[in-house]
Amino acid sequence: MAVAARPPLAAGPPVYEGTRIPRPIPTVLQVDPALREEGDVLEVNFGPNHPSTHGVLRLVLDLNGERVVGLKAVIGYLHTGFEKNMEAKTYWKAITYAPRMDYVAFQANEYGFVAAIEKLLGIDVPPKAVWMRTLLLELNRIHSHLVWLGTGALELGAISMFWYCFRERDAILDLFEMVCGFRMHTRYFQAGGLAEDIPIGFYEECQKFCDVMPERIDEYEAILDQQAIFLARTQGIGLLAADDAIALAQSGPVLRASGVDWDIRKNEPYLAYGDVDFNVPVYTHGDVYDRYRVRIEEMRESVRIVQQCLDGMPDGPWTSDNRKVVLPPRHELHTSMESLIHHFKLVTEGYRVPEGEVYVAIESPRGEFGCYLVSDGGPRPWRVKFRAPSYVVLEATATVMSDALVADLIAIVGSLDNVMGEADR
């Protein structure tokens, strides 16, 4: 492998020696020609329409008995051309596209795009909006992990987990609905701040959620952690060593389960993450079970962050008063000619974003979500490119599946937590 040895970032002994990234194609596990000569290799299509593929992922498997000896991931079935469409929309219309890519971590995607616009604009965001964004992003992280935990456990036969997780997920969606009238794809963030003020009664409802959620997480653990079948089906499979994880640019829970202490919220703080207290859970076995552990712990930490955001929520305006970017308050339109003009120009033409190119990376529930944005100084993005963590995590399928059994396939691919809407964009 061309990846040279370098000082380990990981704690603990390596998951395995050397590298398991296949050669020459890092994302395709190729069948040993000698084995194929023997003729005992069966090619099986897993997906694209299979309930455990979390969307429409197709895995072309070569099986020798029950062993997976060859694997190729085929994606693109959900490609909808978001990036091309966004080039034809003004910025504030394009914001609606970003959350629709990853329909489980919608607000993280939305914030990634808005943060890129704000970086080019150089606009100041008021503290209340910063803290509210942090709060919602963490609620969204819990939401995403709940969907993963519910469906992931369901695939392993633990059907009750699905109902419990979706009960709490619904409580989070109710909070989102309260904030912006929509349960998913909220479009609550906009360049300059929030789209609306925080509604009356939100803090109380959110507090109720924070009070109950830690117990619920204990319940999930009580169900799964003493479940012999769950443990047997998750421990020691789907191995990914720290060096391989970095070479394959894995991020988020997958990287942290391989023992790499890396979280953009902690290492490159944005929003209010520098001002809140939270831990980054890191586990070292690099298997399916540790990815589950990381996500469970992250839910606990997210509840802590939400609680701190509730306690420390500053007062003041919820969006910038830069009239060249943010719509004027509605009541001003009846009395102020300038406000009326601004309103008209913003709605018809959009705001102009200074020329330049930026790359903004945030820690979405799935890992590093990046937005590369090029502006030519006009009101529409010249080029938008998303670094989708679901796309990158699927590159690791060949490595984590090397020498696995076909029965473990669903547990292993499920543990990567890919959302095909985001992978295919």
Place this chain on the structure above:
Amino acid sequence: MDHAAVPGFVERKDAYGETTIVVERERLVEAALHLRDELGFNFLADVAAADYLGWGASGVAGYWGSPPPSEQTREWTPPARDLNAPGSWGLQRVPEPKPKRFSVSYHLLALGPTPRRIRLQVWCDDGEPVSSVVEVWPTADWHEREAWDLMGIAIEGHPNLARILMDDDWEGHPLRKDYPLGGEPVRFSDEE
């Protein structure tokens, strides 16, 4: 950090708190190896290709003047824009011309206690090959396939350069600026 020592170094740009290192297209792999092994950029976050066809010309994003009189005037003719248009807010000006049609940007991260990010960039025209960096960062595999599939960047030396998001038999590269936004032709929609 001494970026001028990067092989094939062309220029360094600093904007919006981000550093961009432009290198010669022919020496991309050398530069990538230098950045990885000497400067510690062990994590390739993303590979992003961009098409600058019509950059700064009329009829593209940001232009609000009258439409171009004919197809022939679509080339870059400074100043193609009305710099004094109402609502320009002083932001509107002809953007900096680009050296070539396509840019390929490699967003690198030095994963460690003191994280650093950098953008490695090469420029190419249609059909000019860009060397694959799969041997340097294995994660480049799918990113380069995407750059070929959607933008038509001719990646050279890639072990498996196939389309990834579009169908295998798709024609054209959809994210190019000369690729229409409209959908596929539908039978019986017009005169038929």
